[in-house]
Amino acid sequence: MIQLPEVIKNAVEALTKLPGVGEKTAFRMVLSMTAWRPQELETVGAALSALTGLQQCSECGMFADEDRCSVCANEGRRSARVLCVVENASDLLAIEKSGHFRGLYHIIGGVLNPLLGVGPDELGLDDLRDRISDREISEVILAINPSVEGDATCAYVKSILPEALRVERIGFGVPIGGSLEYLDPMTITKALENRKRF
Amino acid sequence: MIQLPEVIKNAVEALTKLPGVGEKTAFRMVLSMTAWRPQELETVGAALSALTGLQQCSECGMFADEDRCSVCANEGRRSARVLCVVENASDLLAIEKSGHFRGLYHIIGGVLNPLLGVGPDELGLDDLRDRISDREISEVILAINPSVEGDATCAYVKSILPEALRVERIGFGVPIGGSLEYLDPMTITKALENRKRF
Numbered sequence: 001m002i003q004l005p006e007v008i009k010n011a012v013e014a015l016t017k018l019p020g021v022g023e024k025t026a027f028r029m030v031l032s033m034t035a036w037r038p039q040e041l042e043t044v045g046a047a048l049s050a051l052t053g054l055q056q057c058s059e060c061g062m063f064a065d066e067d068r069c070s071v072c073a074n075e076g077r078r079s080a081r082v083l084c085v086v087e088n089a090s091d092l093l094a095i096e097k098s099g100h101f102r103g104l105y106h107i108i109g110g111v112l113n114p115l116l117g118v119g120p121d122e123l124g125l126d127d128l129r130d131r132i133s134d135r136e137i138s139e140v141i142l143a144i145n146p147s148v149e150g151d152a153t154c155a156y157v158k159s160i161l162p163e164a165l166r167v168e169r170i171g172f173g174v175p176i177g178g179s180l181e182y183l184d185p186m187t188i189t190k191a192l193e194n195r196k197r198f
Numbered sequence: 199m200i201q202l203p204e205v206i207k208n209a210v211e212a213l214t215k216l217p218g219v220g221e222k223t224a225f226r227m228v229l230s231m232t233a234w235r236p237q238e239l240e241t242v243g244a245a246l247s248a249l250t251g252l253q254q255c256s257e258c259g260m261f262a263d264e265d266r267c268s269v270c271a272n273e274g275r276r277s278a279r280v281l282c283v284v285e286n287a288s289d290l291l292a293i294e295k296s297g298h299f300r301g302l303y304h305i306i307g308g309v310l311n312p313l314l315g316v317g318p319d320e321l322g323l324d325d326l327r328d329r330i331s332d333r334e335i336s337e338v339i340l341a342i343n344p345s346v347e348g349d350a351t352c353a354y355v356k357s358i359l360p361e362a363l364r365v366e367r368i369g370f371g372v373p374i375g376g377s378l379e380y381l382d383p384m385t386i387t388k389a390l391e392n393r394k395r396f
Contacts, residue, residue, distance in 0.1 A: 002294045003268035005261055007248045014245035017238070018227045029216045030249070031288050034261055038250040040215070047212035049243025050205045051228070052236040063203055063232055070201035090229050096200045 008034075059131070061107035061124075062089055071096075071105060080104050081138040085128065085157065087111060087145060095143060103141075106131060111149040112156060120156065129160050142169040146190075206232075257329070259305035259322075260287055269294075269303060278302050279336040283326065283355065285309060285343060293341060301339075304329060309347040310354060318354065327358050340367040344388075 008030055015026035033041060056062070057069035064070070071077055082103030086092045092105050108123040120126070132140065142157060144150040158167050173191035174183060183191075206228055213224035231239060254260070255267035262268070269275055280301030284290045290303050306321040318324070330338065340355060342348045356365050371389035372381060381389075 001297070002260075002291065005252060005263040007245075007252050007263075008261065010245040011249055014242040017234075017242065019230045020223065020226070025218065028218070028288075031291075032217045033246070033249055034252060034287065036215075036249075041250045042247050044212040044215065045243040045245075045247025047205075047208040047243075048231070048246065049240050051209055051231055051234075052239045054203060054205050054232060062200075063206065065203040065205075089232060090226075093200065093229075099199070 060105045061109065062092055062105065077102060077104060081136060082141065083132060083135070083137045083139070084141045084143050086143045087150075091143060091145070101141075103139075104135070104137075108153075111144060111147070111153040113149050120160075123153070125157060125160060128157065132161065132165070137165070139166045139168065142167065144169070146172055258303045259307065260290055260303065275300060275302060279334060280339065281330060281333070281335045281337070282339045282341050284341045285348075289341060289343070299339075301337075302333070302335075306351075309342060309345070309351040311347050318358075321351070323355060323358060326355065330359065330363070335363070337364045337366070340365065342367070344370055 011030045011033070012023065012026045015021050015029055016023055018026075021029070033044075054063050055066065057064040057072050058067050059072040060069060062069040062071065066073075080103040082101075083106055084095060084101060084103055085106050085108060086095065087110055088107060092107060095101050095105075106128055108125065108128065110118055110123060112118055112120070112123065131137075140157075140161065142154045144154050154169055161167060171194055172187070173194050174180065174187065180188065209228045209231070210221065210224045213219050213227055214221055216224075219227070231242075252261050253264065255262040255270050256265050257270040258267060260267040260269065264271075278301040280299075281304055282290075282293060282299060282301055283304050283306060284293065285308055286305060290305060293299050293303075304326055306323065306326065308316055308321060310316055310318070310321065329335075338355075338359065340352045342352050352367055359365060369392055370385070371392050372378065372385065378386065
């Protein structure tokens, strides 16, 4: 069998770390890259290395060019009194894409998971509580995904916040475009519980 | 809508240049990379940039660590008198993986395509002819993919080689594991033409 150059092997190994990229896909990518101009290869390499320079917003934890992300730096949104708590940047972007939330966000970076050693300190839940009081937040929306750990995280966050504060969790039920026929019993149960007068 | 940092946009743009990676996939990759350690990001960036240092085998055109690829540098294979002509490195690797060819290779880098300005000079077909005579090759196997351009390329290569030289083209027909039911008429025609006494 032919012996491949080290640079090829290294590039394949590096690309397999990306989500959804196995060895075969990575190899196909690298093979096509061998036909690229040096300039293009340098650009891709530099663009990925440059992610090390990515900063976190000092307020919400979203990634940012500067000290603050564009939501926290937005004057119109800074005055918002509604704070949406999300697990990660992808979830934040999904909500932002829906275009119907004009408040502030707070990324906690995960959910409570004692088995993996993720406790309230790792999620910075004290900082969340401090931010809520500093910013005079009047409503907290917990946009935490539904799971055992997610439910526990919501319960814990609620327990450390002032009783008077309005705390809500996003609604669960049948997704738009979904079909009852193909949904799991848990979602159907939630959809029935969350029915609304029509 | 939230404004994403430049480094994110650059990384997404860079990854979309990879085959099979659209903007959504690239974005998902970059989002997951934001959780990587700086060291890991540097490694991936460097591994891809390092592809610029990839050398070509001075004999067959395959990529190589040094001046010659591992096939051309292999003493046992250097003495082979059979040369397999392929379009590119991927095709060479596919043949090598089958494990049944022990001769030498020659990569021509494509097929003749006058509309795209690819003529005999671009494919280095004179070099191919010279190598065949220098190495005293007695048999040439054209492992060029079947297409109008591929067929023309094979005809041209045959025309510039000595009449006495044995020139063959790989066989076309039903792939192993394939089903006649799902094959195109052209392949079936070829399979009938290439039938063998059983």
